[in-house]
Amino acid sequence: DIVMTQSPEYLALSLGERATINCKSSRSVLYSYNNKNYLAWYQQTPGQPPKLLISWASTRESGVPDRFSGGGSGTDFTLTISSLQAEDVAVYYCQQYYQTPCSFGQGTKLEIK
Amino acid sequence: QVQLVESGGGVVQPGRSLTLSCAASGFIFDDYAMHWVRQAPGKGLEWVAVIWYDGSNKYYADSVKGRFTISKDFAKNTLFLQMDSLRAEDTGVYYCARTETGYYLAPFDYWGQGTLVTVSS
Numbered sequence: 001d002i003v004m005t006q007s008p009e010y011l012a013l014s015l016g017e018r019a020t021i022n023c024k025s026s027r028s029v030l031y032s033y034n035n036k037n038y039l040a041w042y043q044q045t046p047g048q049p050p051k052l053l054i055s056w057a058s059t060r061e062s063g064v065p066d067r068f069s070g071g072g073s074g075t076d077f078t079l080t081i082s083s084l085q086a087e088d089v090a091v092y093y094c095q096q097y098y099q100t101p102c103s104f105g106q107g108t109k110l111e112i113k
Numbered sequence: 114q115v116q117l118v119e120s121g122g123g124v125v126q127p128g129r130s131l132t133l134s135c136a137a138s139g140f141i142f143d144d145y146a147m148h149w150v151r152q153a154p155g156k157g158l159e160w161v162a163v164i165w166y167d168g169s170n171k172y173y174a175d176s177v178k179g180r181f182t183i184s185k186d187f188a189k190n191t192l193f194l195q196m197d198s199l200r201a202e203d204t205g206v207y208y209c210a211r212t213e214t215g216y217y218l219a220p221f222d223y224w225g226q227g228t229l230v231t232v233s234s
Binding site for chain 1: 148150157158159160163172174175208213217218219220221222224225226227
């Protein structure tokens with residue numbers, strides 16, 4: 001099984017600051033056949049289901065603000081929020097869908113300082 | 114628009130069974146693989162099971178293998194999760210989710226609101 005490890009588990013920043021969340025997989029999720037990273041980022045606000053933000057490591061979903069960006073390849077990935085807004089307070093999860101079980105990271109709780 | 118609506122959650126004693134449903138609408142149900150994901154109270158997300166778009170293959174997390182069964186009713190556009198021999202550690206909110214493409218290994222682009230299962234005596 002692929003283990004996903006996120007850091008930090010908790011992040012408190014001021015409005016307008018840059019937020020960076022890291023995600024590391026225990027093995028590569030880059031599929032050489034199509035050169036795609038099978039890695040997604042989700043945002044979950046209290047009482048709501050997760051929302052897909054980024055797929056294939058760096059493809060922003062329709063309607064997601066461009067302050068959100070994803071990067072990385074192989075085993076190391078990042079989610080960056082360029083300028084933190086109040087509505088970005090949430091828990092963020094990375095997920096690999098390279099193979100089953102489609103494992104998630106433990107989550108990063110992002111708050112406003 | 115795409116909608117996924119779960120139902121069937123509730124309080125159940127350890128060892129008993131429960132069946133969850135996920136009613137799908139707004140897309141061609143036959144064309145998409147579907148997943149179940151759960152979340153224990155105050156905890157993170159745990160993938161549970163997936164069924165291929167045509168129902169031909171199913172995969173499960175080790176924690177539920179042999180106890181849970183995922184299925185699709187194509188006539189009713191409904192996804193099911195039959196849960197047997199329930200344990201306290203199965204307690205949580207259960208979400209159904211659709212893959213972005215028909216393939217089972219793809220991002221989960223739509224999620225239901227979830228249904229709460231509590232296993233307690």
